[in-house]
Amino acid sequence: MRLIRFQDLPVTPWRNGGGVTREVAARHDAGAGSDFLWRLSIATVNADGAFSSFAGIDRTIAMLAGRGMALQLPDRTVSLGTESEPFAFAGEAPVHAKVLEGETTDLNAMTRRGVFTHAMRRLPSDGRLSIEGTADETVLVFGGRTVVEGLGETLVADRFDALLGIAPGQRIAVTPEPGAPTYLIQFFRSQAEQKDSKERPETPMS
Incomplete structure (x- = not known):
């Protein structure tokens, strides 16, 4: 991550x-x-x-x-x-x-x-949250200071920082400061695009 x-x-x-x-x-x-x-x-x-x-x-x-x-x-x-x-x-x-x-x-x-679809959710801001990667790309954006634990490391995010690199099947925990929401954004590749993408090179995510 x-x-x-x-x-x-x-x-x-x-x-x-x-x-x-x-x-x-x-x-x-x-x-x-x-x-x-x-x-x-x-x-x-x-x-x-x-x-x-x-x-x-x-x-x-x-x-x-x-x-x-x-x-x-x-x-x-x-x-x-x-x-x-x-x-x-x-x-x-x-x-x-x-x-x-x-x-x-x-x-x-x-x-x-x-080609892709997406979903954005505003998660509760009270207590510790457990989040599992279920999409092709999962991104978190933090509304305030948040402790992130997972994949063998602990990070401290500040307001409006973002977390990338949560792969499908990986699980992390986030603990936001009181009143600070976490935004979960999931990007899903369409089935038709999954087939087509095998036939062309893809540039890395910036």
Whole structure:
């Protein structure tokens, strides 16, 4: 397993000046003709604005910090705060975000439809949690200081740090500080892609 420090992630400013993005991890495949097959990032948003359109991409967003935001979709408005469950939507859907107050920090998972799927869960923040790898790729993002035990080592994660490298069948334990949630993000390769991927080389996860 590998601990990724939030403070070490490169910062990419948005073109519209409404925020910045830090890429936590991504899976690329040179043979697929796409920028990524899956991607996990943390964004800091300080102004209202439209989400970028990602055709053929499924997305999930969760609020890590701030007062939250209201997402205006064609058929409804969804309010997201730090206590909200992650919200999933299609990447090509027109979405306008309104920041409720100040700035927000949010967690974003994206997968290329038909190649990977994903699931994001907000785990309880009280007591010790046991987590087993059951997906092709499993990532944890921590909402506060958390002790991680497993695979013969103990790590201490800080707020917004991420843990990668939990293989299928491996089990770890996390003990967060009181009130700090843990976000579990699982990436699953589709059955059709599993067959196709055997016929083309795959670049390593960044």
